[in-house]
Amino acid sequence: MIVTLISVEYGRITATARGCLKPKAKLRYSAEPFNFGEYVLQGSGGRYVITECNQIEAFSAVTADIEKYYAACMILESLERLTKEPQPLLLSRSLSALSDLAYGDKEADCVITSFLKDVISLNGLSLDFAHCNVCKCDLEEDAYFSDRDGIVCRHCKAMTDIPIDSMTRAYLSGAADEVPHALRQKANILLSNLVYQMLGVRIGAHYFTESI
Helix, strand or coil: CEEEEEECCCEEEEEECCCCCCCCCCCHHHHCCCCEEEEEEEEECCEEEEEEEEEEECCHHHHHCHHHHHHHHHHHHHHHHHCCCCCHHHHHHHHHHHHHHHHCCCCHHHHHHHHHHHHHHHCCCCCCCCECCCCCCECCCCEEEECCCEEECCCCCCCCCEEECHHHHHHHHCCCCCCCHHHHHHHHHHHHHHHHHHHCCCCCHHHHHHHC
């Protein structure tokens, strides 16, 4: 099996896990999607084989809840697509989000909201959903996303800016916590689209399709 590994020092690495599909394979767990551990590789020139793996955490509890499982898969997808070069802070945040899903009491949608906001901020593109980034007014109604200015009010928006309704904006700003699942999902779709607009990386299509 060809396995994609995310490393603190080297970023994204592809390696082969030989014989891992056999029921009694010694390194079967090394090819599991959510496995976090210390890997030993042999090879060179981009051709590596997994020879050892010391498992630190498996996050296996996420497989007991279908919504948490799809959310965890989205986190792995994001980590893979955004880690062409080493991204230690993103890797650390991904592990925290997986831990929240596996062992915390937060709803899966809430974990994804926090994770996607962190994805944006860790790339130096933090968004303020409470204030207009141009005139600095407090946002209380609908807002808009501008490629140039970030989150803006209706007075500072341009014709091509992406609209954000007041309830979604309030949830993303932290002013409204108790919101329906449908609204949280809508907010996460928006954040995923903003990641694409700002970073050029499309993530989460499978997560949103399965959730719907």
